[in-house]
Structures are given as C-alpha cells and as structure tokens.
Amino acid sequence: MSKPKVAFFDFACCEGCQLQVANLGEMVLDLIDIVDIVEFREVMSEKWDGEFDVSFIEGSITDEHAVERVKKIREKSKILVALGSCATIGGVNGMKNSFNLEEAGRYVYGEAYKFFPTIHTKAVHQVVRVDYFINGCPIYQPEFLTVLKCILKGLPYYVPEYPVCVECKLNENVCMYDRGLTCMGPVTKAGCNSWCINNGNICYGCRGLTINPNSQGFKDVLKKFGIPEDFLMKKIEMYNKCKELDES
Amino acid sequence: MKIEQYRLIEKSRIKEFLNKLISIYNVVAPVEKGFNNFAFEQIRTADEVRLNYIPTILPPKKYFLPKKETILEFELGDELKVEPVTEYENLVLFGVHTCDIAGIKCLNMVLSDRPKDTAYLIRKKHITIIGIECNNYCDDYASCSFVGAHIPTTGYDLMFTELSEHFIVHVHSSKGMEIVEKTEMFKGADQNTIEELKILRNNKLKVFNNEIPTERRYIPDLFDRSFNATVWQELESKCLSCGNCTAVCPTCYCFDIKEDVELSLKRGERYRVWFSCQLDPFAKVAGGIDFRRERSARQRHRFYRKFRYHIDRYGMIFCTGCGRCSRTCMAGINLKEVLTSLIRESEAKIWRKWL
Numbered sequence: 001m002s003k004p005k006v007a008f009f010d011f012a013c014c015e016g017c018q019l020q021v022a023n024l025g026e027m028v029l030d031l032i033d034i035v036d037i038v039e040f041r042e043v044m045s046e047k048w049d050g051e052f053d054v055s056f057i058e059g060s061i062t063d064e065h066a067v068e069r070v071k072k073i074r075e076k077s078k079i080l081v082a083l084g085s086c087a088t089i090g091g092v093n094g095m096k097n098s099f100n101l102e103e104a105g106r107y108v109y110g111e112a113y114k115f116f117p118t119i120h121t122k123a124v125h126q127v128v129r130v131d132y133f134i135n136g137c138p139i140y141q142p143e144f145l146t147v148l149k150c151i152l153k154g155l156p157y158y159v160p161e162y163p164v165c166v167e168c169k170l171n172e173n174v175c176m177y178d179r180g181l182t183c184m185g186p187v188t189k190a191g192c193n194s195w196c197i198n199n200g201n202i203c204y205g206c207r208g209l210t211i212n213p214n215s216q217g218f219k220d221v222l223k224k225f226g227i228p229e230d231f232l233m234k235k236i237e238m239y240n241k242c243k244e245l246d247e248s
Numbered sequence: 249m250k251i252e253q254y255r256l257i258e259k260s261r262i263k264e265f266l267n268k269l270i271s272i273y274n275v276v277a278p279v280e281k282g283f284n285n286f287a288f289e290q291i292r293t294a295d296e297v298r299l300n301y302i303p304t305i306l307p308p309k310k311y312f313l314p315k316k317e318t319i320l321e322f323e324l325g326d327e328l329k330v331e332p333v334t335e336y337e338n339l340v341l342f343g344v345h346t347c348d349i350a351g352i353k354c355l356n357m358v359l360s361d362r363p364k365d366t367a368y369l370i371r372k373k374h375i376t377i378i379g380i381e382c383n384n385y386c387d388d389y390a391s392c393s394f395v396g397a398h399i400p401t402t403g404y405d406l407m408f409t410e411l412s413e414h415f416i417v418h419v420h421s422s423k424g425m426e427i428v429e430k431t432e433m434f435k436g437a438d439q440n441t442i443e444e445l446k447i448l449r450n451n452k453l454k455v456f457n458n459e460i461p462t463e464r465r466y467i468p469d470l471f472d473r474s475f476n477a478t479v480w481q482e483l484e485s486k487c488l489s490c491g492n493c494t495a496v497c498p499t500c501y502c503f504d505i506k507e508d509v510e511l512s513l514k515r516g517e518r519y520r521v522w523f524s525c526q527l528d529p530f531a532k533v534a535g536g537i538d539f540r541r542e543r544s545a546r547q548r549h550r551f552y553r554k555f556r557y558h559i560d561r562y563g564m565i566f567c568t569g570c571g572r573c574s575r576t577c578m579a580g581i582n583l584k585e586v587l588t589s590l591i592r593e594s595e596a597k598i599w600r601k602w603l
Binding site (some may be wrong): 220 | 283466488492509527528578579580
C-alpha cells in the first residue's frame with residue numbers, strides 16, 4: 001500500500017505552525033515512514049501537481065486570490081485540515097475585521113492600498129469545508145500528532161469542549177488569578193495541556209472560546225478581581241474576531 | 249487509647265526522621281508552590297516539606313487514581329494482541345490530613361464495590377499513609393467538623409499529632425510498625441503524653457465547631473426536599489463549568505477512556521483520564537443529546553453525589569470538608585454557603601407546611 005500523500009500550504013500567517021511540524025525533531029523520521037510529504041514550502045522546494053490525500057492549511061483567508069487558491073486545494077484534497085489559529089478561527093488576522101477595510105488598507109500601504117485589494121479575514125471553514133481542526137498559536141505538537149494519527153486511522157478527532165482550566169488543574173499549576181494575573185484559561189478551548197501556564201505564562205486564549213462559555217459569569221468573575229470588561233473584550237478579540245462571521 | 253499503640257518522637261528530630269525515611273522509601277509530602285498553594289510531590293530532602301499547609305491543589309487521590317493511567321496495551325496486526333496493564337509504585341505519603349484520609353476511605357468503598365477496580369486495589373496495597381493531625385482549622389473554607397473528618401479514626405498506617413515537645417504517633421498497621429522499626433527513632437509513649445493527647449482532643453471539640461447550621465443526620469432529608477431549590481438557578485449564572493471543583497475533590501472518581509497509537513500505527517494503549525460531570529461533553533450521547541445541558545443541573549448533580557446518592561448506597565457522606573472546591577472556584581461558589589442556602593430555603597418550606 002502506498003503511503004498517503006500529504007501537503008502543507010500557507011495563507012495569511014507567520015508559518016510558525018509549519019515550523020512546529022518541522023521542529024518535531026526525530027519524530028519527523030517516524031512521520032515520513034507513514035506518510036509521503038509531497039509539498040511543504042517551509043522545508044522543501046518540490047511541488048506536487050496531482051491529488052492530495054491530506055492537505056494541511058495554515059493561515060487565514062484575507063483576499064480573493066486566497067479564496068480561489070484554497071478552493072482549488074480543496075478540490076484536489078481528500079481530507080483538508082485547518083492548521084493553527086489563523087486557519088481554525090481566523091486568529092490575530094481577524095483583528096482587521098474591527099476596522100473599515102479601506103482604512104485598514106490605507107494604514108498598512110498608504111496611498112498604494114488600491115493595488116492590494118483585501119476582504120474581511122476568514123477562517124478556512126468559512127470558505128471551504130474543513131475535515132479536521134488543529135487549534136493553537138502555534139499548534140501543540142502532541143495534538144498535531146494525535147490528529148494526524150486519527151486521520152490516518154480514519155477516526156474523527158474531537159477538540160475538547162471544555163476550558164484550559166481542566167488540563168491546567170490536572171497539571172497542578174498555581175492559578176494565575178491567585179498570582180494576580182488575568183488568564184484566558186477559563187473560557188478557552190482545551191487540548192494544549194495548558195502548555196503556556198505550565199511554563200509560567202498566562203493563557204492568551206489562542207485556541208478560541210469554548211463552545212458554551214458562560215460569558216456573563218466570566219464578566220462577574222472579572223469584576224470580582226477588579227479587571228475592566230473592555231480589557232477582557234480586547235483580549236478576546238485578539239483571536240476570536242472572525243467568530244462573528246459564523247454568527248451573522 | 250491503648251498506650252502500647254503509641255510512640256513518641258521529639259519535635260526537633262522530625263527533619264532527621266524525614267531524611268531517614270527518604271533514604272529507605274520513595275516519599276511524597278506537601279511542598280510549597282507559592283501564593284499559598286501547596287502540592288503533594290516526591291521529595292528529596294526534608295527541607296522541601298511543609299508540615300503546616302492548607303489542603304494541596306490536588307488531593308493525594310492522584311497517587312491512588314492517577315490522572316492518566318494505562319489500562320491495557322495492544323498490538324494491531326493480523327491478530328490483535330491485548331495485554332492488561334496495572335501501574336503501581338511503592339510510595340510513602342507523609343503529612344496527609346485527616347480530610348484527605350477520609351477521601352481515600354470513600355474511594356476504597358466505591359472502587360472495592362463490584363465490579364472491583366483491580367488496578368486501584370493493587371496500587372493501594374503499595375501505598376503507606378502517614379497522617380498528620382490538624383490541631384487548628386486550615387482556613388474558613390473547611391467544613392471537616394460537619395462531616396466528622398477532623399479527628400483521626402482509621403484509614404492510615406501512622407498518625408502524627410503535635411504535642412508540646414513531641415509528636416505522638418499512633419501506629420495503626422504492620423506497615424506503620426515497619427517504618428517505626430526501620431527508622432529507629434521512636435520511643436514508647438508514657439502516661440503523661442497520653443494525657444496530653446487526651447487534653448488536646450478535648451480542646452479540639454472547642455476549636456472545631458460544626459460549620460453548617462444543621463446536623464449531619466438531617467442531610468438526606470434536606471436533599472430530598474431540595475431538588476428544585478432556587479440555589480441551583482443561582483449557580484446556573486455563576487458557574488463557568490471549568491471542572492476545577494471536581495478535579496480537586498478527594499472523592500470524585502469519574503473517568504473517561506481513550507486510546508492512543510504509536511506513530512507506527514501498529515502498537516498502542518488504552519488509558520483512562522479524570523473526567524468531570526461539570527464539563528459540556530460529559531453527559532453527551534450519540535445523536536448529540538446532552539442529559540445535563542444546564543450548568544445548574546450539573547452543579548446540583550455534584551452536590552447530590554456528595555450529600556445524597558452515596559448515603560443510600562454506601563451509608564457515607566462523600567464530602568470530606570477539605571474545602572478545596574470552594575477555595576479553587578473562581579466564580580466563588582462556596583460549599584458552605586450553598587448548604588446554608590438550601591437549609592434556609594427548606595426551613596421556610598417546612599414552616600409553611602406547619603402553618
């Protein structure tokens with residue numbers, strides 16, 4: 001049986017998630033034992049003209065070219081995976097959606113902005129069908145491997161529907177709120193094994209809001225800790241702005 | 249109090265004792281994590297140990313029921329090979345509070361019920377418990393007196409109680425006796441110290457007061473009347489469903505079962521991880537139906553699991569009064585306050601009936 005053909009593509013992103021894959025180290029050797037990587041600009045020059053068994057899409061969709069390109073990749077891919085926050089939830093690129101597009105263009109490109117037409121930032125699933133989601137900014141390597149194994153075994157992967165606190169508490173970290181810091185853990189999707197908090201940082205909420213967050217309850221909690229609501233909203237908007245496109 | 253079951257060790261020699269213990273056994277004890285947080289961890293020297301600590305982030309349950317536990321290994325091929333696995337380690341837990349010992353007793357009850365949890369029962373045999381008695385409350389969150397977990401009764405191998413000059417040590421098992429003999433640092437108790445212990449226990453009756461405005465025996469009735477109490481609705485808007493309360497609870501034992509394969513896709517393991525009734529996917533079944541969608545229903549379930557259901561099945565309250573759930577709750581859901589509200593609401597109902 002021939003190995004499944006796997007490709008990585010990048011759109012609007014920093015390519016940090018692909019770097020996480022390249023940085024798997026010795027695991028890369030095990031990886032290429034089971035898959036045939038045919039296109040992966042971050043680490044190789046070769047391109048592939050044929051069909052893909054699995055395509056990983058990094059980055060969000062921010063202009064018409066990207067829309068066309070991702071649609072073509074979708075047509076040629078049996079399975080399409082959104083890789084990293086930009087692809088799964090729009091990520092930091094979504095912050096553009098808080099502004100008037102013309103204003104945003106002018107801010108970045110000055111008067112030449114007309115040569116760079118732009119659209120509202122979209123997550124990949126807002127443009128084409130996505131089969132698997134790997135959240136995170138950047139992705140968490142163990143989760144990437146878990147999802148890949150699910151894909152190859154033909155199993156679904158369920159992104160945990162509970163907040164980061166669940167994993168954080170199991171890792172027995174001192175709560176950031178006990179340290180007097182504002183952490184997004186209570187309203188952010190788990191699956192990263194509370195990676196940042198284990199290493200002494202707060203949760204930035206990069207994986208996106210949980211499916212059923214108690215927003216009012218969280219606002220009450222912030223009030224109790226003396227944290228202003230607009231400070232929180234800014235923190236939420238840093239990664240979650242594209243969510244509004246799902247809701248509208 | 250049988251004097252022959254008691255031993256003494258000078259308070260000044262406790263570090264020496266711990267270092268000796270570490271030289272013989274794998275010792276786990278409470279260490280400081282900062283910001284008034286503590287955790288049970290394996291220790292290398294006595295200096296790491298904190299004898300005076302408030303309940304740790306996670307209870308010692310994590311050694312009896314590991315957070316992640318492999319239960320079988322398998323090999324996929326022409327023929328499926330499956331091998332059940334039991335993970336265990338010889339451990340001495342030092343400095344366990346009586347509330348946490350009560351928690352382990354609850355777990356023992358459930359996990360030795362049929363179907364027996366063999367892995368748990370094997371692991372339990374390899375763990376020695378050295379308790380330390382609390383002479384004062386740890387903080388205001390505790391309700392150990394209400395559930396009767398503030399005085400040592402059973403469930404430990406050795407129990408240390410601090411007196412004026414000594415720790416008086418109750419030897420409660422042959423495993424405990426082995427430690428006394430191997431460390432060679434204890435002498436027999438005398439009548440004076442036994443008297444001192446008696447006075448201390450008497451004093452504790454004054455220091456520890458029932459923290460809840462009702463008695464333990466009225467709890468089943470209270471909960472029978474409270475299924476539709478308004479408190480649950482208040483929790484609906486407060487609870488963030490982060491699952492902290494159940495993760496830190498010494499008597500929660502729910503788990504999920506998952507599988508993972510190696511990258512070769514040929515070998516793998518099945519393992520269990522802690523799970524929580526407070527989380528969205530917990531009561532979700534095929535077809536996307538969720539039996540406990542509302543946060544209020546989930547919180548109510550948690551309280552009934554502690555104070556009602558297990559009384560029928562095991563004759564025990566499954567709350568140890570450690571206060572962890574209230575201490576860890578960001579939304580400020582406080583067990584003592586919830587129970588008090590239930591009592592107030594239920595009292596009003598009873599009076600209406602009488603009038």
